[in-house]
Amino acid sequence: MATANSKPAKYESADLEAALEIETRRRVELEESLRQTRDAFEEFILTAAHDLREPLRTVSVYSELLTRNDERPEAETDQYRRYILDGTGRMQSLIAGMVEYAGAASNNGYLMSVDLNEVFADATAHVTAKMPQRTVTITRDQLPVVKGDFEKLVKVARHLLDNAARYCENSECRVHISAERVETEWLIIVHDNGPGIEEAYYDRIFEPFKRLHGRQYAGCGLGLTYCRRAIENGGGRIWVESGPDRGSTFFFTVSAAS
Numbered sequence: 285m286a287t288a289n290s291k292p293a294k295y296e297s298a299d300l301e302a303a304l305e306i307e308t309r310r311r312v313e314l315e316e317s318l319r320q321t322r323d324a325f326e327e328f329i330l331t332a333a334h335d336l337r338e339p340l341r342t343v344s345v346y347s348e349l350l351t352r353n354d355e356r357p358e359a360e361t362d363q364y365r366r367y368i369l370d371g372t373g374r375m376q377s378l379i380a381g382m383v384e385y386a387g388a389a390s391n392n393g394y395l396m397s398v399d400l401n402e403v404f405a406d407a408t409a410h411v412t413a414k415m416p417q418r419t420v421t422i423t424r425d426q427l428p429v430v431k432g433d434f435e436k437l438v439k440v441a442r443h444l445l446d447n448a449a450r451y452c453e454n455s456e457c458r459v460h461i462s463a464e465r466v467e468t469e470w471l472i473i474v475h476d477n478g479p480g481i482e483e484a485y486y487d488r489i490f491e492p493f494k495r496l497h498g499r500q501y502a503g504c505g506l507g508l509t510y511c512r513r514a515i516e517n518g519g520g521r522i523w524v525e526s527g528p529d530r531g532s533t534f535f536f537t538v539s540a541a542s
Contacts, residue, residue, distance in 0.1 A: 342371035381506035388513035400427035407441035448476035
């Protein structure tokens with residue numbers, strides 16, 4: 285006989301069925317998430333292997349030509365060496381980008397208060413030193429203190445500023461950084477005066493190894509991919525708004541420190 289505090293069996297059964305349904309849905313969602321992660325990882329590895337083959341083939345071919353005993357003009361052998369150095373440089377850049385990308389998802393268990401003024405000061409110094417031949421003017425409003433990983437945020441800032449300076453076709457590259465408080469987050473805004481990006485490519489630019497420009501611009505196509513992974517791993521979002529000949533504005537969110 286049921287006591288005053290006990291539930292009839294039919295109610296207990298309904299509760300169990302509801303709980304089972306919830307757990308089944310969670311399992312299906314987890315399996316789908318794992319499948320997507322596996323597919324993305326497989327695509328990443330296949331694309332990386334493909335991108336490594338071309339410079340590796342260049343190094344192999346011209347190294348073999350240099351080892352032959354036939355007489356060649358010094359200018360020709362010098363050109364072979366330049367091809368080899370270019371190939372090894374591209375492989376090193378790609379491997380470094382892959383290592384950095386892998387670190388974007390590392391544990392965020394030790395998030396601390398980070399002054400974004402220091403983050404973008406570091407990134408600004410890095411970019412201007414890296415491109416002394418360019419006139420790059422980077423300005424910013426007073427930026428907030430946020431909760432995050434200093435090193436990851438510096439890398440995100442470097443990639444955004446580096447892209448702005450690298451792809452700008454104007455005589456002077458101008459970038460401005462500002463911030464807006466949105467509830468418990470800060471929205472960081474990085475606007476440049478570059479050539480802009482067509483809307484059709486808004487998502488593509490964040491995908492691994494996807495480049496909108498040819499090899500006349502250095503890079504391995506992982507910079508913005510790193511930015512997305514690092515920001516999303518910290519609980520934020522990143523996106524772009526742009527258009528041809530009106531510059532690009534990158535937005536990302538990060539938790540407020542308080």
